[in-house]
Structures are given as C-alpha cells and as structure tokens.
Amino acid sequence: MSFAACLTLSTPLLSLLLERLERYVPGGYHPVHIGDQFHNRYRVLHKLGHGSYSTTWLARDQKTEKLVAVKVGTADSNPREADILSELSPTNEPTTSAFGQFDISFPPILDRFKIQGTNGLHPCYVTLPARASLSDAREASLKRLFQLNVARALAAQLALSVAFLHSKGLVHGDLHLGNVLLRAPTAFQDLPDQELYDEYGQPQAEPVTRVDGKRLPPGVPSYGLSGIWLGECSEKITLQEAKIWVSDLGEAFRPSIENRYESITPVSGRPPEFLFKSGNQVSFSSDIWTLACSIWNILSQRPLFDDCFFPDEDDIMCQQIDFLGLSGLPNSWWDKWERRSKYFTETGEPSHGREVLSWEYIFEEDIQKARGNEGYPQVSPAEKEAIFAMIRPMLTFKPEDRCTAAQVLQSKWMTEWALPEYQKIK
Template sequence: MANNTKRRPEKVYFPNIDVENLEEYRIGGYHPTVIGDAFHEGRYKVAHKLGFGGSSTIWLARDRHLQRYVSLKILMARQATESNEAKILRLLSGCSSESTHSGQGFIPRLLDDFTIDGPNGRHLCLVQEFAACSITVAKEWSSNNMFPVETARSIAAQLILGLSYLHSRGVSHGDLHMQNFIYGLNIDHLSPDELYSRYHFDTAPVRRVNGAAPEPHAPPYAVWSMPIKTPADKLVDPIIKISDYGTSFVTADNPSPQLCTPTLYRPPEALFDDRIIPFAADIWTFGVNLYEVLGERPLFETFTWDRDDILADIISTLGLPPQRWWDAWANRGEFFERDGEWRKGGIISRIYDPVWRPLSQRMWDMGRGEKPEGCEWDVEGGEMRALEDLFRGVLAWEPNERWTAEDLVGSEYMVRWALPAWERQRRRQGEEASPA
C-alpha cells in the first residue's frame, strides 16, 4: 500500500527566536539584507531593522538625498508580481490637495518604490515614512496595559478618521488589528553612533544545518528588531498610522473577498463561511480592536483561538446570532442548550463558571474603573453610554446593520470625546512647533 503521508521539508537553517523565519531565505523568499546595504543607486542605506512579517522584512534606512530616516519594506520575491500594496498606497496618496480628507494623515505615505535583484529573485521595495512602534508593543511595556485616558481618546479619533479615509477611497484594509496601528518618533537628528547608542543593535549568526556557509541565499547574520519600547501609560500625543496594506484591496475589484484577518478578529459571517461585505468586515474587526486600544484587555477572551470557543464568547457578549447561523452551528451543543442557555457540564463550564458577560458588563471590565464614581471615563457626562452605543453599532451581527465609517465619524462618542481630544493634541503640538 502506498504511503501518502507528506514528508516535511528538511530544515536548512538552525532557527533563531524573534527573527523572521530563516527557512524563507530561499528562491522566491526574503532578500538577504544586512546593516549597511544601500539600495536604489545608493540612496537608501540600511541602518537598523524595524520588523518582519510573513511576506517581507522591514528596515530603518537613511535617505541620503533628504537626510532623514525612512521605513524600507522589502517583499519576498514571490510577492513582487502578486502584491497590490504599492497600487493601494499610490491610490491613498493620490488625493488632491483641494479635497484632502481629514483622515489622510493617518495613512503612511508611499515615498518611493523600486525593485532589486538578488540571489532569491526580484523583490519589490516600498519606502514610507518612518513609524516603528505598534500599539501592541506599547501596551505590553506599560505598567497597566493602558494608555492615559486623553491619549486613548485621541488615538480613537485618529483611527476612526483614518478608517473613514480608507473607505472613502474605496479601499478595504482587510487586516485591521493593533499591530498595524503604529506611531513613529523623530530620530532624524541622530547620527549612526547615536542611533545605536539609543537603540541597541543585536545580531545572531545564521547557520546552515549542514555546516555550509549561509550565503548567497541567506545573510551571514539575522538582526533583532529595533527595541523601541515606549510604555503605553507614558505615551503622550502620538500620531497614529494605519499600516500594512499587503492584504488590502479596492472593493470594486473584489466585492466578496477571502479574509486574512486572525480568527479572533474575524466577523461572524466569516466564521460561518457566509458572504463577506468588505467594509462591514473592516468595521467589525476595527470595533473588536478599538475596545482593546481603549482599555486593558481584549473584548473577546478565550483560552484558545478555536472558532467555536470564539463564537461562544461573542454570544456571551452580544446575545444569540441570527437564526440561520444558530441553526448552522454544528458544535453549539457543546456550549449551549437549544434555547441558548449555557449547557451545564459543557465545555465552557469545565473551564469557568458558565455565566453571561454581556457588552454592558464588559464596558466596566475595560480597566478604567468598575463603578461610576471611580471610572476614568466621563460617566456622568454620558461617555460610557456613548461608547457602548458605538460598540453596539459596529458589532451588529448582520453586516448590513453595522455602522459605516461615516457613522463612526458622526457618533456621539467621536464628536464629544474622541475628536476634541485629538484637536487638543493638535493645538499642543502646534504650540510646540511654534517659535518662542
């Protein structure tokens, strides 16, 4: 009898933690980049590493023409002809000055793009404004996993305006999550020595399992990402950018896409393999992440990222789904009785007491205070209520019932709390930029 078991490919490199997958240094994969490499006729010189993803490495580079630091994203060779990222960024950068949307400033500008040839193929390179620290990292390094209230409100306004701009241009982001909400620092004045003194430069050797030299397909060493660690609780007046358009698309070209969003942030229609409405999917994912941006913890919390566990927690938050999805959920009996009550002795109850924790309760569980008198939100003025209204609007079960980005811009929370915080930030930064 034939053995149809697929053999795993043999490892070529010894792995290293906290760096890109070294096995992708092969034909069609990453470009072997090292500190000091210069690209595009020597204009962009690599100074440090900003990060990596499943399809690219991102580097801090010095633009020798303009004497400033930029972000240099080098896509895998097999992505060079498949990626629409440059097209999307050009579209988003192409709004005329007469009709500039107030959210355009929260999208990284595409400054340059070009291709390079290397031992693994031809790679597309995208040059953008420098921004390196994600909201995720900032929260992880804070003492309370939260931004100051004024900062959180301003971040919410910036993200809402940025999302509104994307949708106004017909673009669905497709992967809105906190790692793609980033902010930068002004480091243009730093010399290379000053840069490395402030942001330590660490490497690890790249070694082949067979003992051969890693070159030409891999670099001689891997670089750990630039350690920008601004704690969220100390962050004041950040300018946020919505980044990473590798999975974005123009909705007119792709009206019912396949989502690449992590399961925890996917809208319910994707969990039930129902039709995807791009903007409505963005809105759901944005809402799930906005809750975590504003507070201490995730909105939906499970011990695994299993689809059924996530659905059970969504139902605990929002109530029962539409009947067609309830009937189609094959494993619902592991969590619920037919009438929607928690199943006694079911999977959920083996982990924690089977109780509902609806959205109204989760608003108090954000970490801003569990009682009105101690809450950091303006409870007396109605901020908590307006914020809950916002989440109910963006987390409607039915895609066509969810708020639009323009609904978010016009919402009570945006108008009375988020936008004023952003406008106060703008005034402060304008005063700081003014001559004495």
C-alpha cells in the same frame, strides 16, 4: 532533511522573533545585512521588523541625510500595498472631509524601486519610520492601558482613517492594533548614526549556520537580527505623541471589482460572518466590525472578544453570542455551527456551569476598574453611555445591519470626546 531543518541560530530562542529562515529561498526573502546599500542611496542601519511577505529596515537616505524605513518584499509578494499607499498619500498635506481637516494617517511613499537578488526580483518602497504598533506598545506595558485622552485621540484617528479609506472605495481587510503604528517624531529622522545606536542599541547579530557544517546557500543571510525597539510603554505615550499610521494594506481591495470570502483578521477580532462560514463577502461592513473591536481594545486593558488563553474560533463565536444575544443571529448560522453544544443547549441557553460575561461586566472590569486600580481617570457615566451607543450598531451579526464609518464619526462619543482630543494634537 528539509531546508528549514538545515539552518540554525547560535541562540535558538531568537528564532521566535525572526522571519522564517526557510523563506530565504527563490521567491522568498532577500538577504539583508547591516551596511548594505539599496538603490545606490539607502544605507541599512538596523532592522525594524518583518512580516510574512517582507522585511523592513531602518536606513539612512544618503541624499537627504534623513532616517527612513525601507520595506523589502519577498520575490513572490504583490506590490498592491505600495500602489494603494501611493494613491492614498500622494502628498503629506492634511485632507479635508465632512468632519473637518485631518492629517492623512497612511504612511507616504517616498520612493519605489526593485532589487535583483539571488532569490529573485524584490519590490521595495521607502516611507517614514514608525516607533511601534499600538499592540506592541501595550505588550511592552504591565498596565496595558493608554491614558484616556490618548485613547480617545487614537480612536478618532482610526475612525477617520477607515472613513477616508471607504470613501476611496477601499476595504482595509485586516484592521487590528498590530497594524496601527505610532509615528516617529520628525526630529527622529535627523538623529545621527551614533546617537541612534547610543539611545536604542547596536544591532545584535546572531550567526546563521547549517547543522551539517556546510556553507550557507547564497540566498541566506549570514546572521539574523531582531528588530530595534523605538516604542514606549502604552501608558507613557503622551497626547502629542499619539499620531498614527494605518499600515499593512496588503489585503486592501475594492469590493466593486474584486470579491473575497475569507478574513485573515486575528480570530479575536474576526467578524462573525467568517467565523460562522456564512458565505458573505469581505466588505466595508467587515471593517466596521474590526474597527469596533480595535476602538474597544484601545480603551480597554484586554480585547473585547478574548475571554481565555489562546481562544479558538468556537470560543470567540460563543462570546459573540453571549454579548449580542441569539435574537440577531441568523438561524442558518446557528444550524451550521457544529460545536454549539459545547457552549449552549439546543434552546440557546448557556451550557451547565458555563459563566456568561456581559458587556457591562467587561466594561467595568477591563476599563473602569483597570483604570481606577492604576489611579487613572475613569470614564464618566455620560461617556460610557455614548461609547455603548456608538459600539452597538457597529457590532451586529448581519453585516448589512452595521452602521457606516461616516455614521461612526457622527456619533456622540466621536463628536464630544474623541475628535476634540485629536484636535488638541493638531
């Protein structure tokens, strides 16, 4: 029996919300319990979440009495993210760019240390707590929409963040709404323990046991915890609350000194050069494609490229061609696509009976009608034209044909609609 099969929870469905228990082995996660103290300073109060290479905990900094987030890496994780964040956010002061002064949208590193545990040596860093990702805020809503002024401000901050990252010679490499976090208000950091639990709930521990009844190995926690929900439904987020952190920079890198040829971005937002296996490198242009998809997803009720449940790479490739047309697709990409006959004839016409959706149709259904049906303001014809004028140069098949992040910020939609809404927050 495998190690994973030896472990179970009293509520099996909870395992879908937790990190993989089989990763509590040498080289994997560090077992954490409520009340643990890190670095003789940070007392664990609740769990915030987890990723493939870390768990994140809400803790009380006993030196400042503030609430903080402590990210505990697996013993085999790379401290790259903390190194990059330290470089990007050496202070929490506003940064001046060619587009004015804006707040750094990357979480500042407050402290760094290592924990020696039964599963190895774990890199840790401390930052400010966040409420929830933009993706989680949408998932928590039946409407799945941000208010239009909020959507504009979120898009502006995201574009500014990518432009700032690129100006430092860095590619994010995994940009999507799950990696964009809503900041917690400053007052949240002063919330006493009991008020925190009264408002957001006590940690609900589910015992971890072995199916054979034997004692747990020392590197496994005695219970599992789902993350605390500090967020809000997307439509309830106000403009003053719409300040973000761009997170999960573990995939960020400098193309000038490192080459990468695979994208780990979720398939619905993955740039076409990686779906078509073109041999192109991950680049600044890759971020521009994912930025375009992210901005559309902020404005819309549904992702741009996602016309079916659980789409695979071929479904997304088909929709990209439907939207962009075959004229810009390199012939070599088309020739290498083995499953194209499922979607297209050899002359490039849609296969018999297949419905082809246009950008215009998707815009009307997922942005205009979706907002109108909820009684929300809709996008004006002038703003719609500006959105399309900005998005089209960001979404080209050939990476070298895409615009830059600086050009995105210079677009009419950014200068006349998005950036002005962001300025209102400040």
